[in-house]
Amino acid sequence: MKASLLELDPQADALLILQKPNLHSSHLSIDECASETIIDWMSQDSMYPEPEEDDLANVNEEMRSLKPCLENGDPNQVVFRVSAKHLCLASPVFRRMIQGHFKESEPNDQGLLEIRTSEWDAEALVIILDIIHGHHSSVPKQPSMDVIAHIGIIVDYYDCLEVMKIFFQHWHSSIKIWEKYSTRPSESSLDWLDPTAYGLPPLRHRIKPFDYEATTGLFMAWIVQDQARFRDLTVSAVLSTDALVETALPIPVKIFGMSFNAR
Incomplete structure (x- = not known):
């Protein structure tokens, strides 16, 4: 159990300093009403220990409120006390920073490494740090889709899917937007047959508009390598x-480029 929100390791040997928290959070926001229906709240199982709901709500609100x-006008910053070993095991990016010839590999006057990062969604970063440091009871069972998207961005940047995978796949499988994109025929029918021959409307008329929700779903399917939903x-x-889909999510340009050329 964590002693405090910012102390991930009581014997911390490093400080992770988040500068300008939540700088891009508003750029990804989903309509709140739509967001509430995306996660299947009632389908969650007991794979995680039950956290204190009030405590989690307070933590999430505290992180969301950071400017x-x-x-x-000075940049805001949040300082987390972390384990350099845990970060190195979870992420090759952190490992290169900490074990390479960078300033992050040199301890400060207190003997602590200082690892700086910036602009991430603070709530998403706390969830990732909790998972990396084994504080699984502090991890919310069902983050909003917006938070999951921000988690995906950070996971992609630090290349730490392996340590996050079991949580990410659980959240991913609980998302209800997949139902909107599962009405097409099987792949063999889609590729070789005319759907109107089976009393189905033309494919174009059955495809849902490709909105922010769909773009986020595409990003998540790409992150967890869910080939069927990605297709x-x-x-x-x-x-x-x-036209090309515009998004702040770090989906490789070649994916949208190939999709656009496929027309």
């Missing part, structure tokens, strides 16, 4: 859009 800058959403992007 990128202070009132005087469904790629088909939707090809058939329901007339």
